[in-house]
Amino acid sequence: MSTTQLVSRSPQHPDDVVVAVEEADTSAVAAAVARGAAAQRHWAALAAPMRANALSLCAERVAAAAGEMTELGIREVGKPRGEMAGEVARAVAILRYYAQQVLDPDGSTLPSSDGRSLLFALRRPHGVAGLITPWNFPIAIPLWKAAPALAYGNAVVLKPAPQALATALRLEELLAEGLPEGLFQVVAGDAAAGQALIDSADAVSFTGSVKVGKRVVSAAAGRGIPVQAEMGGQNPSIVLPDADLERAAAAVATASMSYAGQKCTATSRVIVVGDPRPFTDALASAIESLGFGDPSDAATVVGPVIEQEARAAVLAAAEEARAAGARVVVGGSAPEGDGFFVRPTLLDGVEPGMRIAQEEVFGPIAAVLGVSDVDRAVDVANGVRYGLAAAVFTTDLDSALSISGRLEAGLVKVNAPTSGVDFYAPFGGTKESSYGPREQGKAAREFYTWSQTVTVSPARG
Numbered sequence: 001m002s003t004t005q006l007v008s009r010s011p012q013h014p015d016d017v018v019v020a021v022e023e024a025d026t027s028a029v030a031a032a033v034a035r036g037a038a039a040q041r042h043w044a045a046l047a048a049p050m051r052a053n054a055l056s057l058c059a060e061r062v063a064a065a066a067g068e069m070t071e072l073g074i075r076e077v078g079k080p081r082g083e084m085a086g087e088v089a090r091a092v093a094i095l096r097y098y099a100q101q102v103l104d105p106d107g108s109t110l111p112s113s114d115g116r117s118l119l120f121a122l123r124r125p126h127g128v129a130g131l132i133t134p135w136n137f138p139i140a141i142p143l144w145k146a147a148p149a150l151a152y153g154n155a156v157v158l159k160p161a162p163q164a165l166a167t168a169l170r171l172e173e174l175l176a177e178g179l180p181e182g183l184f185q186v187v188a189g190d191a192a193a194g195q196a197l198i199d200s201a202d203a204v205s206f207t208g209s210v211k212v213g214k215r216v217v218s219a220a221a222g223r224g225i226p227v228q229a230e231m232g233g234q235n236p237s238i239v240l241p242d243a244d245l246e247r248a249a250a251a252v253a254t255a256s257m258s259y260a261g262q263k264c265t266a267t268s269r270v271i272v273v274g275d276p277r278p279f280t281d282a283l284a285s286a287i288e289s290l291g292f293g294d295p296s297d298a299a300t301v302v303g304p305v306i307e308q309e310a311r312a313a314v315l316a317a318a319e320e321a322r323a324a325g326a327r328v329v330v331g332g333s334a335p336e337g338d339g340f341f342v343r344p345t346l347l348d349g350v351e352p353g354m355r356i357a358q359e360e361v362f363g364p365i366a367a368v369l370g371v372s373d374v375d376r377a378v379d380v381a382n383g384v385r386y387g388l389a390a391a392v393f394t395t396d397l398d399s400a401l402s403i404s405g406r407l408e409a410g411l412v413k414v415n416a417p418t419s420g421v422d423f424y425a426p427f428g429g430t431k432e433s434s435y436g437p438r439e440q441g442k443a444a445r446e447f448y449t450w451s452q453t454v455t456v457s458p459a460r461g
């Protein structure tokens with residue numbers, strides 16, 4: 001039998017192989033799910049305070065390894081130091097939060113129809129949660145799925161993106177210090193392993209592209225198991241004439257370019273109401289002032305993109321937009337060298353129908369679209385198939401409230417970057433960006449459990 005090696009390379013130094021392991025085949029994935037199922041039966045039967053203690057221990061293990069995980073993330077996915085350290089801190093906070101959620105009410109009582117019975121509804125775990133995660137948040141996304149899955153009594157089998165495999169494998173070792181054996185397992189693989197996981201898990205949670213997400217959703221639905229998918233975005237930031245120009249420019253620069261724009265919540269369309277020139281100038285200088293280069297440097301905000309194809313896609317998107325009539329304001333080129341760097345790129349003169357304003361590039365590229373009024377801004381903002389995040393920049397409360405209410409986006413920010421989420425708040429989008437129940441916060445319980453309604457009537461009398 002032939003085996004395939006999965007290789008994860010550092011995007012800033014592609015010769016640096018971070019990890020190379022054998023790919024799990026279909027039967028290895030099925031075996032992991034079977035081990036998870038056995039472990040889950042004991043785990044779900046444990047007293048809740050013991051599950052809470054185990055998750056707290058996991059949090060402490062990850063916290064103790066924070067420096068190491070930060071270095072590994074910088075090396076493996078090229079996330080700049082400040083953001084990577086923040087992500088590891090977020091991962092620890094997620095574990096601590098769900099350790100306590102274990103002890104939250106897990107159901108409700110209802111009045112009985114005869115006045116004598118006890119009627120209650122409670123939540124029960126599915127069994128083994130299959131998690132399929134991207135490389136861009138190599139520790140936070142696996143944990144914002146795994147922590148609630150575990151807290152509510154499930155086992156987890158995680159199939160991370162190959163580009164983030166080393167970080168996931170190290171996370172598996174750290175969690176093994178807090179959890180019973182077999183409860184949190186990582187399988188190394190690509191599409192075939194993902195399919196094998198969908199074929200054997202009891203619930204599937206996915207984050208990644210719309211194209212893959214749609215396949216995941218239909219495969220899981222075909223088996224009749226719960227599925228949620230968080231997919232792409234084409235996120236707008238609307239700038240009104242009364243916005244604080246400098247602050248708005250700084251926020252949009254961060255939202256579009258930090259971590260080289262590789263977030264499903266990144267701003268890729270900047271919709272300016274009125275004359276777009278003053279804001280475009282302010283945004284261009286805010287972008288040019290962002291630290292660009294080596295992600296291990298604490299001053300860096302924009303590091304490399306994940307791989308060669310990603311860099312080529314950014315350059316091709318800029319060139320295609322230019323050919324369609326847009327202007328490259330800054331960037332549009334790649335520096336010499338073997339790392340996958342591409343300069344933060346801002347385009348203006350973009351029309352809503354252009355591909356750059358419709359599809360996700362997933363890189364450090366954003367487009368300015370000028371519009372005449374607020375109604376047009378809202379129409380343009382909503383005129384895409386995605387609906388994940390949107391922002392409005394204004395100093396007028398009425399505008400903020402009325403525009404927020406008209407935006408087709410799961411997350412709306414007023415005077416704040418589209419990117420950046422609070423792990424204790426519901427997270428997800430609308431339209432083609434998301435499918436299924438919300439992630440994170442208390443909302444996660446709905447996905448990782450099912451509801452059972454119980455009636456207990458008196459045996460006598």
Ligand code: UN1
Binds near residue numbers: 136137207418420421
């Ligand atoms: C963030 O903006 O902090 O894959 C989180 C992504 C999103 C997470 C964004 N699911 O980029």
